Amino acid sequence: MHKNGKLRVAILDLYEGQPNQGMRCLRGLLKQYGEAHNLDLTRDEFEVRVENKVPDLSYDLYLSSGGPGSPLESGNSRWENNYFDWLRQVEQHNNRSAATGRKHILFICHSFQLACRHYSIAQVTRRRSTAFGVFPVHMLGHGKEDSLFTDLQDPFYAVDSRNYQVISPDQHRLDKMGARVLAIEKERPHIPLERAIMAVRFNECMVGTQFHPEADAEGMSMYLQREDRKKIVIAEHGEEKWRSMIAQLDDPDKIRWTASHVIRNFLDEALGMVSGE
Numbered sequence: 543m544h545k546n547g548k549l550r551v552a553i554l555d556l557y558e559g560q561p562n563q564g565m566r567c568l569r570g571l572l573k574q575y576g577e578a579h580n581l582d583l584t585r586d587e588f589e590v591r592v593e594n595k596v597p598d599l600s601y602d603l604y605l606s607s608g609g610p611g612s613p614l615e616s617g618n619s620r621w622e623n624n625y626f627d628w629l630r631q632v633e634q635h636n637n638r639s640a641a642t643g644r645k646h647i648l649f650i651c652h653s654f655q656l657a658c659r660h661y662s663i664a665q666v667t668r669r670r671s672t673a674f675g676v677f678p679v680h681m682l683g684h685g686k687e688d689s690l691f692t693d694l695q696d697p698f699y700a701v702d703s704r705n706y707q708v709i710s711p712d713q714h715r716l717d718k719m720g721a722r723v724l725a726i727e728k729e730r731p732h733i734p735l736e737r738a739i740m741a742v743r744f745n746e747c748m749v750g751t752q753f754h755p756e757a758d759a760e761g762m763s764m765y766l767q768r769e770d771r772k773k774i775v776i777a778e779h780g781e782e783k784w785r786s787m788i789a790q791l792d793d794p795d796k797i798r799w800t801a802s803h804v805i806r807n808f809l810d811e812a813l814g815m816v817s818g819e
Contacts, residue, residue, distance in 0.1 A: 556609030608651030649750030685724035699796035700753035755804035
């Protein structure tokens with residue numbers, strides 16, 4: 543950990559100005575972590591898609607958020623080019639730095655899909671139907687050994703909200719990069735579709751999740767019980783599914799456990815690398 547007890551964190555906001563719970567959750571988790579570790583933690587936010595802003599290399603670590611829309615149609619847009627330029631700069635910095643000076647990145651949902659497309663490690667495609675709710679996530683062998691999932695059960699439960707998916711991993715490309723698939727979506731024996739990738743370790747300092755590790759039960763419950771969202775979920779999935787989702791949010795072993803561990807594990811790992819522990 544930094545000798546002066548200071549930690550600078552950048553959040554890359556990909557929500558395109560739309561109302562969301564993700565940014566609130568990330569802010570809250572960082573605040574809790576700073577207080578728990580007695581850190582002078584400062585946080586800056588960069589609106590990527592509307593304001594075309596990205597952080598510089600003065601930060602210790604980066605959280606790149608989820609967001610709406612297609613991860614396929616933004617190719618060659620100004621904001622995406624800037625985003626990937628930032629990513630290349632972080633990579634170049636890490637390649638020439640000792641372990642204690644490297645920058646860590648966590649990609650979430652939309653950012654994860656963009657990273658998978660950028661590195662060409664799998665196919666990013668539109669789903670037949672929206673995935674929305676609380677679902678089990680299954681660890682693969684590398685996931686069970688990865689610090690991101692320390693103290694999680696297999697399967698663990700997470701909030702999933704997406705119209706797109708990452709499938710068909712390119713093993714040759716993964717091996718060449720030293721990347722590893724950590725987790726996949728729930729098994730559905732009655733549905734003859736390939737299971738989507740839910741988490742990837744791109745390299746020692748960069749990891750991403752398709753699910754929302756920041757989602758807290760309180761925020762998700764408020765969101766689902768909003769009359770407009772409740773009507774949408776019931777229309778698409780039925781009232782039984784809506785009631786099941788509400789019940790799962792109250793289970794301390796499901797969303798509450800995931801939300802209290804994954805981001806914390808990422809921060810622990812980043813700080814351990816910073817300190818050389």
